[in-house]
Every structure is written in C-alpha cells, then in structure tokens.
Amino acid sequence: MRRISMVLLLVVTALFCLATGAYAASKITAIKAFLDGDIKFVKDGVNWQPTDSKGNEVLPITYNGTTYLPLRVIADAFNIPVKYDGRAKTISLGNTEGVSDNQNVTLYAKQMKTEYSASAYYDVIDKKQLVFGGHQYNGAFAVTASSSEIYYLKVDFGQKYNSLHLIMVGKANMKFKVYNGDKQQLTDEISLVEGEVKEVDVDLQGSQFATIYTYGADTSNGYPLVYILKDSYVK
The missing domain is CATH 2.60.120.260 (Galactose-binding domain-like)
Incomplete structure (x- = not known):
C-alpha cells in the first residue's frame, strides 16, 4: 500500500518528463519550481539516491511545499512498468504487456x-x-x-x-x-x-x-x- 500511495502521489510529476514542445498544449501551465539538493531519501530503510536510466543523479523538485520526482525514476526504483503514449498523452502504470501505442489491448x-x-x-x-x-x-x-x-x-x-x-x-x-x-x-x-x-x-x-x-x-x-x-x- 505504501508503494502504491507513493506512486499515486507522484504521478503528476510526469509532466516534467514530457518533451519541451508539449508546453504549447492548452492544458500545460508554466510554474516556478526549485531543484532541492538538500533533500535525502531512504528506500526500504536504506539510504537511496534517485538516478535516471543512465545513472545520473536526479534532484527532487520543490513546488508549493510539495516535493516531486520524475515518475520514471520512482517507477524504476520500485519495479513498476510504465509506458507513455505521446500521441494520446496517456501514462500506463503496471502491466503494459500487450498494450499498443494507441492503447489497444x-x-x-x-x-x-x-x-x-x-x-x-x-x-x-x-x-x-x-x-x-x-x-x-x-x-x-x-x-x-x-x-x-x-x-x-x-x-x-x-x-x-x-x-x-x-x-x-x-x-x-x-x-x-x-x-x-x-x-x-x-x-x-x-x-x-x-x-x-x-x-x-x-x-x-x-x-x-x-x-x-x-x-x-x-x-x-x-x-x-x-x-x-x-x-x-x-x-
């Protein structure tokens, strides 16, 4: 339940992973946020540093008193499959086998x-x-x-x-x-x-x-x- 709650809390951070051109879409809103290098993470009782797929350090973002990490980082850390359909702008979490890019199953x-x-x-x-x-x-x-x-x-x-x-x-x-x-x-x-x-x-x-x-x-x-x-x- 803790893992599911964390993922649901951080789903909204997926917008930080979208291509730059997506900001032209009507539902994208520009915000002012801060990369916070002072925040430390503990995962399953062990110190943990968020990294991207290439092993590069990822800093959390602080916005309006809430801390965010890219959805991909969290999904990979907890072995949760994630799939993004850029055309439909839809993120699928969990089992994505058999799911095509246009969301046909x-x-x-x-x-x-x-x-x-x-x-x-x-x-x-x-x-x-x-x-x-x-x-x-x-x-x-x-x-x-x-x-x-x-x-x-x-x-x-x-x-x-x-x-x-x-x-x-x-x-x-x-x-x-x-x-x-x-x-x-x-x-x-x-x-x-x-x-x-x-x-x-x-x-x-x-x-x-x-x-x-x-x-x-x-x-x-x-x-x-x-x-x-x-x-x-x-x-």
Missing part, C-alpha cells in the same frame, strides 16, 4: 484468460503454424470446431471494453458467432473460408467477456482447428 496481454468447450485447445506459439495470408503472426488461441454450435472459446479480458477487433483463421470452411458473458448474441453468423484471414469488429457493449462459437465444419475426417489470433485487440 491485444490478446497477448497477461490479463487475458480463456476457457473452452472443445475436443482440443492450444495456446499456439510455434510461428511455423502461424503464417496466414502471407503474414507472420506470433501467437494464437486454437480450438476445434464442430458441426453444430456446441464448441466455444471464452476470453476474459480482465475488465470491460466497448469493442473487439477479432482476427480469425479456420483450417476448414466453417461459421462462427460471438456472444458476451451473459450469452447475449453480439454478431450475426459469420463465415470463415479455409485458410483465409477474417477480421471482424464486434460491439462488446461494455462486456468483459467474449464467447466465440465455431460450428458448421465438416467433421468426417476429424475436428478442424480455428485460430483466434492474439493480434486481435479490445479497446
């Missing part, structure tokens, strides 16, 4: 969880299996499709989102539908052509879950796989 992100009802399920990382449409993908969730609407893959995004850009590839001709966590249908029936990449935008309507039913496949020679590519993203 892909299925590569660690918070993504899956459950399934199928004869087989794979978390595919073998890139040799993931070349579709002349493009190399790096990861996918793969489940088997059935002839009827009984097999599914459910993805838990970790929080609620408004939209899902879904990228799928079937190893045979088949169809799919997307439902939310309350089994409410979010899409019409959509066809997959064997080997072709299909991209669909799904209105999640503020859902934390998407359940993808795959069906209509020819199962006479076994249950074909369908790949839900991890380049799919929510926002």
Whole structure:
C-alpha cells in the first residue's frame, strides 16, 4: 500500500518528463519550481539516491511545499512498468504487456484468460503454424470446431471494453458467432473460408467477456482447428 500511495502521489510529476514542445498544449501551465539538493531519501530503510536510466543523479523538485520526482525514476526504483503514449498523452502504470501505442489491448496481454468447450485447445506459439495470408503472426488461441454450435472459446479480458477487433483463421470452411458473458448474441453468423484471414469488429457493449462459437465444419475426417489470433485487440 505504501508503494502504491507513493506512486499515486507522484504521478503528476510526469509532466516534467514530457518533451519541451508539449508546453504549447492548452492544458500545460508554466510554474516556478526549485531543484532541492538538500533533500535525502531512504528506500526500504536504506539510504537511496534517485538516478535516471543512465545513472545520473536526479534532484527532487520543490513546488508549493510539495516535493516531486520524475515518475520514471520512482517507477524504476520500485519495479513498476510504465509506458507513455505521446500521441494520446496517456501514462500506463503496471502491466503494459500487450498494450499498443494507441492503447489497444491485444490478446497477448497477461490479463487475458480463456476457457473452452472443445475436443482440443492450444495456446499456439510455434510461428511455423502461424503464417496466414502471407503474414507472420506470433501467437494464437486454437480450438476445434464442430458441426453444430456446441464448441466455444471464452476470453476474459480482465475488465470491460466497448469493442473487439477479432482476427480469425479456420483450417476448414466453417461459421462462427460471438456472444458476451451473459450469452447475449453480439454478431450475426459469420463465415470463415479455409485458410483465409477474417477480421471482424464486434460491439462488446461494455462486456468483459467474449464467447466465440465455431460450428458448421465438416467433421468426417476429424475436428478442424480455428485460430483466434492474439493480434486481435479490445479497446
């Protein structure tokens, strides 16, 4: 709790790390502050000197009776991942894996969880299996499709989102539908052509879950796989 409180207190200091040109933005206000070299720091009971990524000493800034340090210095000191999106002027703290520069969160992100009802399920990382449409993908969730609407893959995004850009590839001709966590249908029936990449935008309507039913496949020679590519993203 102490670490979280400290980070929250110092978040506002991120403006000191922005590029000089940012001062032209309408919400940037010029202030008069002082670098205070007299302040000493103790971290976890041990004397600590704030430094930047190159090991250079960083002095705290005193402004209106409050002491500030650059957010990056604090984040690095406490091993807290930090990511800055200059275009959106958004700072992300904590796990940023799977977060793209425009704040789309892909299925590569660690918070993504899956459950399934199928004869087989794979978390595919073998890139040799993931070349579709002349493009190399790096990861996918793969489940088997059935002839009827009984097999599914459910993805838990970790929080609620408004939209899902879904990228799928079937190893045979088949169809799919997307439902939310309350089994409410979010899409019409959509066809997959064997080997072709299909991209669909799904209105999640503020859902934390998407359940993808795959069906209509020819199962006479076994249950074909369908790949839900991890380049799919929510926002």
